[in-house]
Amino acid sequence: xxxxxxxxxxxxxxxxxxxxxxxxxxxxxxxxxxxxxxxxxxxxxxxxxxxxxxxxxxxxxxxxxxxxxxxxxxxxxxxxxxxxxxxxxxxxxxxxxxxxxxxxxxxxxxxxxxxxxxxxxxxxxxxxxxxxxxxxxxxxxxxxxxxxxxxxxxxxxxxxxxxxxxxxxxxxxxxxxxxxxxxxxxxxxxxxxxxxxxxxxxxxxxxxxxxxxx
Amino acid sequence: xxxxxxxxxxxxxxxxxxxxxxxxxxxxxxxxxxxxxxxxxxxxxxxxxxxxxxxxxxxxxxxxxxxxxxxxxxxxxxxxxxxxxxxxxxxxxxxxxxxxxxxxxxxxxxxxxxxxxxxxxxxxxxxxxxxxxxxxxxxxxxxxxxxxxxxxxxxxxxxxxxxxxxxxxxxxxxxxxxxxxxxxxxxxxxxxxxxxxxxxxxxxxxxxxxxxxx
DNA sequence: TAGATTGTTAATCGATTAACAATC
DNA sequence: TAGATTGTTAATCGATTAACAATC
Numbered sequence: 001x002x003x004x005x006x007x008x009x010x011x012x013x014x015x016x017x018x019x020x021x022x023x024x025x026x027x028x029x030x031x032x033x034x035x036x037x038x039x040x041x042x043x044x045x046x047x048x049x050x051x052x053x054x055x056x057x058x059x060x061x062x063x064x065x066x067x068x069x070x071x072x073x074x075x076x077x078x079x080x081x082x083x084x085x086x087x088x089x090x091x092x093x094x095x096x097x098x099x100x101x102x103x104x105x106x107x108x109x110x111x112x113x114x115x116x117x118x119x120x121x122x123x124x125x126x127x128x129x130x131x132x133x134x135x136x137x138x139x140x141x142x143x144x145x146x147x148x149x150x151x152x153x154x155x156x157x158x159x160x161x162x163x164x165x166x167x168x169x170x171x172x173x174x175x176x177x178x179x180x181x182x183x184x185x186x187x188x189x190x191x192x193x194x195x196x197x198x199x200x201x202x203x204x205x206x207x208x209x210x211x212x213x214x
Numbered sequence: 215x216x217x218x219x220x221x222x223x224x225x226x227x228x229x230x231x232x233x234x235x236x237x238x239x240x241x242x243x244x245x246x247x248x249x250x251x252x253x254x255x256x257x258x259x260x261x262x263x264x265x266x267x268x269x270x271x272x273x274x275x276x277x278x279x280x281x282x283x284x285x286x287x288x289x290x291x292x293x294x295x296x297x298x299x300x301x302x303x304x305x306x307x308x309x310x311x312x313x314x315x316x317x318x319x320x321x322x323x324x325x326x327x328x329x330x331x332x333x334x335x336x337x338x339x340x341x342x343x344x345x346x347x348x349x350x351x352x353x354x355x356x357x358x359x360x361x362x363x364x365x366x367x368x369x370x371x372x373x374x375x376x377x378x379x380x381x382x383x384x385x386x387x388x389x390x391x392x393x394x395x396x397x398x399x400x401x402x403x404x405x406x407x408x409x410x411x412x413x414x415x416x417x418x419x420x421x422x423x424x425x426x427x428x
Numbered sequence: 429t430a431g432a433t434t435g436t437t438a439a440t441c442g443a444t445t446a447a448c449a450a451t452c
Numbered sequence: 453t454a455g456a457t458t459g460t461t462a463a464t465c466g467a468t469t470a471a472c473a474a475t476c
Contacts, residue, residue, distance in 0.1 A: 017413035100312030174422035193418035199231035208388035
């Protein structure tokens with residue numbers, strides 16, 4: 001039914017969480033059905049794009065009717081892999097790491113945060129939510145028992161560069177990278193999602209400063 | 215010299231901070247000149263794209279030589295507007311807001327964080343770096359004196375939805391939106407940079423779970 | 429059934445890449 | 453000057469949009 005994930009453009013995949021978000025809202029509001037035209041208007045897309053996107057995964061609509069909100073939400077939830085959990089570890093228990101660990105609802109996103117590490121003795125032992133910050137030296141031990149597939153990097157550039165290979169050797173398949181370093185996609189099997197907050201802020205700064213005169 | 219900002223694609227603009235980052239590194243490493251081919255290899259772009267991108271803003275290279283690293287870094291710094299500051303306010307002093315306020319180097323990104331607000335009495339009065347968390351009720355007062363043009367939203371969905379118009383009325387031109395709500399671009403003069411961390415994590419979760427079998 | 433709306437094919441648009449003349 | 457590498461025009465590629473036949 002669903003085509004190989006490689007044939008689906010990354011643009012489509014990046015839109016899936018957005019569809020999911022809007023469908024959750026519609027469902028919460030008690031809306032039972034929606035047409036691609038209505039959804040397009042709400043989301044600022046075209047109806048065409050929505051139908052194209054969804055048809056990458058299957059025909060979820062019904063001609064003459066539209067889409068059942070709950071059914072479509074459930075489909076996308078399944079496609080996004082939110083019904084199963086894979087373990088994740090977080091490295092770097094500073095301000096940002098702490099905020100990510102407590103603010104992000106990993107369980108709702110298909111993951112389980114199972115350990116937090118740091119190399120700073122002042123932070124090791126601290127409690128972050130349910131977890132205790134561990135010494136980075138226990139990384140191997142924890143990975144061999146918990147088998148995490150995702151690593152969240154909230155550490156400085158240099159640390160990220162140095163740690164990447166070690167983490168891959170321990171079985172990490174995906175990086176959620178908040179560091180300033182552009183983690184390269186080492187191999188086809190390693191996935192990297194860069195969150196460059198500073199880049200994002202510089203883009204905003206540029207746009208605000210260059211949008212006034214028009 | 216530089217064309218109207220509207221004619222430059224958002225893809226080019228989003229790459230500028232990345233160029234800036236790599237050029238800073240090269241400069242720090244003492245590299246004086248670089249060709250588009252060398253830079254392309256480092257950044258994972260094509261040489262063609264780099265030359266196209268840079269030529270949106272001017273001819274910064276020299277035939278037969280390449281680009282002077284320091285000069286090009288300085289040009290991009292200027293284009294990104296990092297040599298001037300505009301005021302920014304942050305709303306929401308929870309975990310995430312606190313981390314953003316302390317972790318992000320606003321001054322290096324062309325902004326000055328001048329105030330932090332919350333509506334939670336338990337947080338008002340807290341110290342975050344140099345700033346004291348203020349009651350959201352003082353928003354009008356602070357904006358009329360500090361004239362911020364950017365608002366950072368680290369608040370829940372509903373709060374973001376409710377606050378947006380009030381902030382625009384107070385002269386906010388750009389939003390750095392960490393909330394779950396898709397702030398719509400109310401008008402041509404308002405710029406929104408959405409940072410949907412949960413969407414990013416769901417995308418990563420999808421990619422990891424769908425990359426193994428290949 | 430007739431009307432509505434999907435699924436899907438075709439057309440368009442814009443971004444990326446390639447090619448090459450200009451020039452340092 | 454010859455070699456190298458840019459700036460820029462042309463070709464390609466892929467994503468988005470439009471159109472429409474299929475069908476509920």
